[in-house]
Amino acid sequence: MTISREDIEKVAVLARIRVDDEQISALENDLGNILDLVDQLSAADTENVEPMAHPLDAVQRLRPDEVTETNQREAFQAIAPATENGLYLVPRVIE
Amino acid sequence: MHNKSVAELSRELESGKISSVELTQQFLDRVKQEDTRYNSFITVTEEQALADAKAADEQRAAGNATPWTGVPLAHKDIFCTNGVRTTCGSKMLENFVPPYDATVTANFRRAGAVCLGKTNMDEFAMGSSNEASHFGPVTNPWGLSKGEKRVPGGSSGGSAAAVAARLVPAATATDTGGSIRQPAALCGVTGLKPTYGRVSRYGMIAFASSLDQGGTIARTAEDNALMLNVMAGFDPKDSTSVDRAVPDYTATLNEPLKGLRIGLPKEYFSDQLSPAMEEQVRAAVREYEKLGATVKDVSLPNAKLAIAAYYVIAPAEASANLSRFDGVRYGYRCEDPKDLMDLYTRTRAEGFGTEVKRRILVGTYALSAGYFDAYYLKAQKVRRLIQQDFINAFKDVDVLMSPTTPSPAFALGEKTNDPVTMYLEDIFTIAINLAGVPAMSVPAGFVDGLPVGLQIIGDYFSEARLLNAAHQFQQVTDWHQREPQ
Numbered sequence: 001m002t003i004s005r006e007d008i009e010k011v012a013v014l015a016r017i018r019v020d021d022e023q024i025s026a027l028e029n030d031l032g033n034i035l036d037l038v039d040q041l042s043a044a045d046t047e048n049v050e051p052m053a054h055p056l057d058a059v060q061r062l063r064p065d066e067v068t069e070t071n072q073r074e075a076f077q078a079i080a081p082a083t084e085n086g087l088y089l090v091p092r093v094i095e
Numbered sequence: 096m097h098n099k100s101v102a103e104l105s106r107e108l109e110s111g112k113i114s115s116v117e118l119t120q121q122f123l124d125r126v127k128q129e130d131t132r133y134n135s136f137i138t139v140t141e142e143q144a145l146a147d148a149k150a151a152d153e154q155r156a157a158g159n160a161t162p163w164t165g166v167p168l169a170h171k172d173i174f175c176t177n178g179v180r181t182t183c184g185s186k187m188l189e190n191f192v193p194p195y196d197a198t199v200t201a202n203f204r205r206a207g208a209v210c211l212g213k214t215n216m217d218e219f220a221m222g223s224s225n226e227a228s229h230f231g232p233v234t235n236p237w238g239l240s241k242g243e244k245r246v247p248g249g250s251s252g253g254s255a256a257a258v259a260a261r262l263v264p265a266a267t268a269t270d271t272g273g274s275i276r277q278p279a280a281l282c283g284v285t286g287l288k289p290t291y292g293r294v295s296r297y298g299m300i301a302f303a304s305s306l307d308q309g310g311t312i313a314r315t316a317e318d319n320a321l322m323l324n325v326m327a328g329f330d331p332k333d334s335t336s337v338d339r340a341v342p343d344y345t346a347t348l349n350e351p352l353k354g355l356r357i358g359l360p361k362e363y364f365s366d367q368l369s370p371a372m373e374e375q376v377r378a379a380v381r382e383y384e385k386l387g388a389t390v391k392d393v394s395l396p397n398a399k400l401a402i403a404a405y406y407v408i409a410p411a412e413a414s415a416n417l418s419r420f421d422g423v424r425y426g427y428r429c430e431d432p433k434d435l436m437d438l439y440t441r442t443r444a445e446g447f448g449t450e451v452k453r454r455i456l457v458g459t460y461a462l463s464a465g466y467f468d469a470y471y472l473k474a475q476k477v478r479r480l481i482q483q484d485f486i487n488a489f490k491d492v493d494v495l496m497s498p499t500t501p502s503p504a505f506a507l508g509e510k511t512n513d514p515v516t517m518y519l520e521d522i523f524t525i526a527i528n529l530a531g532v533p534a535m536s537v538p539a540g541f542v543d544g545l546p547v548g549l550q551i552i553g554d555y556f557s558e559a560r561l562l563n564a565a566h567q568f569q570q571v572t573d574w575h576q577r578e579p580q
Contacts, residue, residue, distance in 0.1 A: 003460070007460070008456070010463075011456050011459045011460045011463065012440075012456065014459050014463060015414060015443075015455050015456055015459040016418075016421070016436075016439040016440050016443055017440060017443045017444050017447070017452055017455060017456070018440035018441050018443070018444035019444070027453070027456065030453055030514055031453070031456060031457060031460070033514070033515045034406060034453075034457050034514065034515060034518075035457075035460075036515075037402065037403055037406060037515055037518070038403045038404075038406050038407050038461075038470065038474070039403075040399075040400060040403040041400060041403045041404060041407070041470075041473045041474055041477055042469075042473070044397070044400055044473075044476075044477050044480065046473060046476035046477060046480070049476040049479050049480060050476070050479055051472055051475035051476045051478075051479065052475050052476070052478040052479040052482060053305065053475060054305060054335070054531075055291045055292075055305070055482065055529075055530060055531020055532075056291065056292055056337065056531060056555070058292070058335065058337075060334065061334050063331070072194060072195075075194035076194060076424070076425075078194070079191065079192060079193075079194065079425045080423070080424050080425055081422060081423070081425075081426075081427075081428035082428070088423050088424055090423055090435055090438060091432050091433065091434050091435050091437070091438055092434075093434075093435055
C-alpha cells in the first residue's frame, strides 16, 4: 500500500506534529511498509464478528457523583512550563 | 548478597544477618560501579533509598515487617513516583517530577520495599530492543564478555538487564505487546505479564490502554509471586481494574504438576523459529513431561494476524493517549512558539522520538475519516477471533507453551532501520496482549551462549498456575541461576 506525501502532511496536521520536508520521504517508506503489514487483516473473514474493545468485555463502572480527590492545583501547576495567577499560559490566541 | 533472590534477602533481613541499610548500600554500589556498562537505570535515588532502608530497619525492629520490608527493587520509568523524576524514556518528560505515586509504586512503598531508582525503557514503551530511549540504549549483560553489544529487548529492557546483571533483585515492568516477556527472555530472567486488569494502571503512563499491563521481572518465579502479591488487586482509581479477590501467589508454588495438560500451538513452532531455539523449548517441555504433565498439539489459527491487528490498535490508542503531551500543562515545551499551533506542532516534533512519532502518525491515519472501518474496526474484529482461539484452546489444556522470541538477543543497531522487521520480534507475544490472558517467560536454555525463554500462557486470572508451573520447572533446572560474566 502506498501512502502519499499529501496523506502524510494531512495526518501530521491532525496529529499536531511538525514534519519537515526531508522527513516525509522516510515516512512514506516506513508508513507504507507498516500499512502493507496491516493489510493482512483484509484477508480475515470477520462477517458477523463483534469487535472487541476490552479483553474482559467490561462495561464502564459508575460511582457516586462525589468529590473524592483533594485539590492539588498548586502541585500540578508547579510542574507546568508557564503559569500566571493560577492559569496555564500559552501564546496569544485572540488578537 | 547480590546473587540472592528476593525470598532469600527477605530471610536474611528477618534473621538480622544484614540490615536494609547495608543491603541497600551494597546494591547502590553495584549500580554505581557496573551500570556504566549497561545503562539500565535512568535515575538512581540513592538518598531516598537509604532513608527508606533506615525506616525499613526500624519497621522490622518494631515487628511490623512484610516479606518486602527493606528489600531493594527498581521501578520501570513508566510508573509515576511522587517527587522522583519519571521520564518514560522520553525527552518530552525529561524533567517531569510527578506529584503523586502510581498505585503499583505506592503498594511497594506501603509494603516497605526500598526503591533504588527508575529503569531505562523504550520511549513511551514503544520498542522491542530498548534502543528507542532518549537516554540511550541499554546493553544486554549477556554477550558483553565476548565483546558483543546486544540488545536486552524492549520495552522493559532496563528492568530485565538490571535484574540479569544483579544490580537489583527485582524490578517492575509493563507489557503492551511483549515488553515484559521478550526482554526477560533475551536477558535470561523470569517475567510475568498478568491478566489485563489484574494490576492497576493508575499512574502508569499510558501507551495503548486496552493492552498495557503492569507486571514483574525477577530471577525466580517465587520472586515474581512475591511481587504480584503486592501489585495485584482492585483499584477504584483505574476504571479497567478488575474487582476480584487476589490469592496468595506463593501458597501454591509447590503444588505438583502431575496431570497438568500442556498445549503446544503449532503456529508458534513454525519456520520463523530456528532449529536450535526449537530444540531448547522442546527440551523444556520434556522436563514438564518428566514432572507428570501431558502434552498435545493445539492450534491458534488466527495468531498469524496478531501483529497486523496490534499495529492498528496500539498506534490508534497511542495517538489518543499521547495527545496529552502538548507543552501546556507539563513536560517539554519548545522555545519561543509564535502561536498555539506552532507550540503544539514543534513541541511534539522536538519532544517525541522517531518511533513514537511514527506510531502516532500510523494511529492517526487509521482513525481518520474514511479509514476507521477498514483499519480500526477490522482490527478489533480480528482481535475477537484471536481471543476466541485462546478460549477454545483452554477448553482442552491448562496452559500453552511456546518460545518467547523467535531468536536470541540480536546486536545493537542491527534492526533499527527497519521498523517492520523489529515488530516481528514480538511475533510470539502479541496475541496474548490482544486476548488479555496472562503469560510468563522462564529461562529455558541457551543458544550460542545467549539465553532462551520458554513462554507459558494461561487462561484468564490463572497467574497462580503459571507461577506454580514456572517454579516447579525452576526446581529441576538451573537456567535461571546462570549469571552473565
